[in-house]
Amino acid sequence: MEGLVTHQIIQNLVKCVNFATIKHKDQRRKDAEKTPYINHPIGVAYILTEEANISDLAVIQAALLHDTVEDTNTTFEEIKNHFGKEVHDIVVEVTDDKSLSWRQRRDLQIKNAGSSSYKAKLVKLADKLYNLRDLQRTTPVGWTKEHVDDYFQFSKQVTDGMKGTNVILEEKLNKLYKLWNLV
Numbered sequence: 513m514e515g516l517v518t519h520q521i522i523q524n525l526v527k528c529v530n531f532a533t534i535k536h537k538d539q540r541r542k543d544a545e546k547t548p549y550i551n552h553p554i555g556v557a558y559i560l561t562e563e564a565n566i567s568d569l570a571v572i573q574a575a576l577l578h579d580t581v582e583d584t585n586t587t588f589e590e591i592k593n594h595f596g597k598e599v600h601d602i603v604v605e606v607t608d609d610k611s612l613s614w615r616q617r618r619d620l621q622i623k624n625a626g627s628s629s630y631k632a633k634l635v636k637l638a639d640k641l642y643n644l645r646d647l648q649r650t651t652p653v654g655w656t657k658e659h660v661d662d663y664f665q666f667s668k669q670v671t672d673g674m675k676g677t678n679v680i681l682e683e684k685l686n687k688l689y690k691l692w693n694l695v
């Protein structure tokens with residue numbers, strides 16, 4: 513695998529990993545071990561390439577960047593300047609408006625699930641799959657059983673609205689919902 517095009521693709525991916533790593537550098541996951549937050553976006557991209565067999569560059573870039581605007585000082589403008597309009601548009605679609613209440617943000621995700629683009633749906637499905645697996649692994653500090661159950665129910669409402677997007681991701685999510693007695 514040689515050549516200019518291959519080099520550009522690899523460069524684009526490493527640029528995203530580097531950007532996200534710098535942006536999330538002071539952030540940790542909510543688990544007791546305080547796992548570096550960057551494990552999550554990289555893990556979401558990994559689910560898409562390794563499990564869902566996705567090779568669309570913009571989707572993988574958006575997965576790597578998907579929480580930078582929501583959770584750090586990154587602006588949409590920066591994403592557009594560094595990574596272009598297509599990646600920017602996907603990141604916009606998967607970013608919650610933090611000026612809204614927690615309840616409003618959740619309601620909007622459920623409401624907008626079906627109408628989002630195919631590429632945004634892929635990122636969102638992998639995001640939820642990662643977070644649900646994380647909840648199976650360990651409970652975030654301060655989360656009650658109700659909070660965990662609530663996140664499972666909320667996720668199901670979002671991903672049910674995305675049916676027909678990707679068989680592999682949907683089957684894996686459904687297995688988790690069954691384990692959690694949601695179906």
Ligand SMILES: Nc1nc2c(ncn2[C@@H]2O[C@H](COP(=O)(O)OP(=O)(O)O)[C@@H](OP(=O)(O)OP(=O)(O)O)[C@H]2O)c(=O)[nH]1
Pocket residue numbers: 540541542543552579582614639640643644646647651652663
């Ligand atoms: N399961 C799990 N989640 C953690 C952990 N640390 C951070 N998170 C993040 O917490 C978010 C889910 O928690 P909530 O209580 O529902 O949301 P909040 O962050 O808005 O308060 C997810 O955000 P998100 O990725 O933006 O997804 P979503 O809010 O769009 O579902 C997830 O990535 C952890 O250790 N385990």
Ligand SMILES: [Mn+2]
Pocket residue numbers: 552578579639
């Ligand atoms: Mn996320």
